Amino acid sequence: MEECPIARIVVISNRVAVPKARGVAGAQGGLAGALNSALKEHGGIWFGWSGAACEEFTGQIDLQRHDGVTTATIDLPEQDVEEYYNGYANSTLWPLFHYRLDLTEYERQTGMGYERVNERLAGSVGPLIEDGDLVWVHDYHLLPLGERLRARGIDNRIGFFLHTPWPPTNLFVSLPFHERLVRTMLAYDLIGFQTETWLESFLHYCRKELGAEVDEASGRISFEGHETLARAYPIGIDFDHVTAQANTEAAREAEERLRDSARGRTAAIGVDRLDYSKGLPERIDGIGRFFDTYPDRVRDLVYIQIAPTSREDVDSYQDIRNMLEQKTGQINGARSEFDIAPIRYVNRGYSLAELCGFYRASKIALVTPLRDGMNLVAKEYIAVQDPEDPGVLVLSRFAGAAQQMDEAVLVNPHSPDDLARAIHTALDMPLEERKRRYEALIKTVRDENIQHWTKTFVSDLEA
Incomplete structure (x- = not known):
């Protein structure tokens, strides 16, 4: 036939x-x-x-x-x-x-x-x-x-x-x-x-x-x-492609660069297009609440926000950039010491290989959109984690990915208290629990590619 x-x-x-x-x-x-x-x-x-x-x-x-x-x-x-x-x-x-x-x-x-x-x-x-x-x-x-x-x-x-x-x-x-x-x-x-x-x-x-x-x-x-x-x-995501990028020299250099610059602190990362749907001002408020609630942990955590600009011709996108710069500056002004700043805010893009290195070096990922069709950053982050020492994904309940990835730490991105508690939970999560969550998440990411x-x-x- x-x-x-x-x-x-x-x-x-x-x-x-x-x-x-x-x-x-x-x-x-x-x-x-x-x-x-x-x-x-x-x-x-x-x-x-x-x-x-x-x-x-x-x-x-x-x-x-x-x-x-x-x-x-x-x-x-x-x-x-x-x-x-x-x-x-x-x-x-x-x-x-x-x-x-x-x-x-x-x-x-x-x-x-x-x-x-x-x-x-x-x-x-x-x-x-x-x-x-x-x-x-x-x-x-x-x-x-x-x-x-x-x-x-x-x-x-x-x-x-x-x-x-x-x-x-x-x-x-x-x-x-x-x-x-x-x-x-x-x-x-x-x-x-x-x-x-x-x-x-x-x-x-x-x-x-x-x-x-x-x-x-x-x-x-x-x-x-x-x-x-x-x-x-x-x-x-293209699982094989992402994991291959994570094994490149560019990824290894990016991972080492972030680890060195963290100076012993746990790195948390967010990678988002500069868009109001991503909940970036609300996320920064949550991080501010974390440092307000646990001021002694400013030496334990550094948050890196990578947010390339997009649609700069639309007024609402210019507004959100100004707001983020203001909020980040206020928290750093209040919480920085001469040798550390709690938040790094970067307005540029990186290659996928470099991002994979940053993901691998970050023990917490904050993916907290106010609303998102899916959100593939959450899946990329899980794909490149070390199975023996995986990081923790903090994920908005209102991202489409939450319906597949319920072993993440799910949060209400509108609540600074909820975000602060989630960061605290992720920061202190035992290895056994991190591995259990990771093993459930990686199966979804790998199989439903x-x-x-x-x-x-x-x-x-x-x-």
Whole structure:
């Protein structure tokens, strides 16, 4: 019996990981590495915005091929970037999806720009899609793209994966034209969410607001003659890639550098994009509360916060940077001595290999977002720990990762007292308990890796 040929994949995302443009060693791990691997196996194209702005939209596609993967990118006019990307995607959808109604901006003009860019992307990628291709669309920037492709006669199987949370119905309905947006999403054949929580919120909206027929057990949504399957697919890390990076010379040098600079103190680390969803001011408040409650431990603990800047064109991101600098300065001013400072705050990025070294040297990791679709830092930290002397993961209950990693020390990131107690617990945790927690966590991180995530989603889309 002949085997069916493997379907080609067309990946569509806001930005494309063009290999030659990624100069940092190890940068092809994670999502980019997994999607590149899937494209190498199946063949296909990765399409999206180039990240560059142009004077007017031409739709000209830049096709490149590197290491067996074809990428296709287009430039967008400055107005599109401002309205679609900085505006609707990152000033409306991103805060709303992270439960921050206080930061959500509702501007008709940016909404129109968002729809215009999705229409332009559909028009550009449409001719690249061949009969039998599987189309895989990613993230909140492109929620209506499937419907735009259907309108152009694309009847291929089209899947969508949301990397962020999906908010409860009573928050989502604050979005103007929310019903129209979800109707477009139901043009997809398969919709993936990071966790069961986000999936349940979406199913509840479809049943309550659209009156769709929803089978909660299977995730099948029947609406206006079309059936969509919605499921949870918790994303993982590229475990083999991360552990390989942890064994490089760059990682060993970074580990030694942090250990030497800690000068005998236990190092705790946080690695986060500078974003209000990550709970960084609240985390610094918790660390301040720890030192207030246990002032004698200022010589036992040093906290390193690595927070590369992001989306600097959005005002709320500038505000959070100013707030962090102020809070960190206040704690260091009150608690530093001539030879030590309790907090180090670094506004730059590091390679994955260097981060693995820092993780290995840190006996505590603080991963305390106020809301997060998953959070892969938590998984990277566990992946590189020494099995004989593992560190302790302190994890927000509101990160998607908490549903898989309940052997971490779970905390309410809004409570400085809860964070202070968790740090104290982690600092004094006996080796036997640290190993027990680690052994449960590493099994999840190793087995439910990003290759498992990719294959499961693609198999379900194909089926």
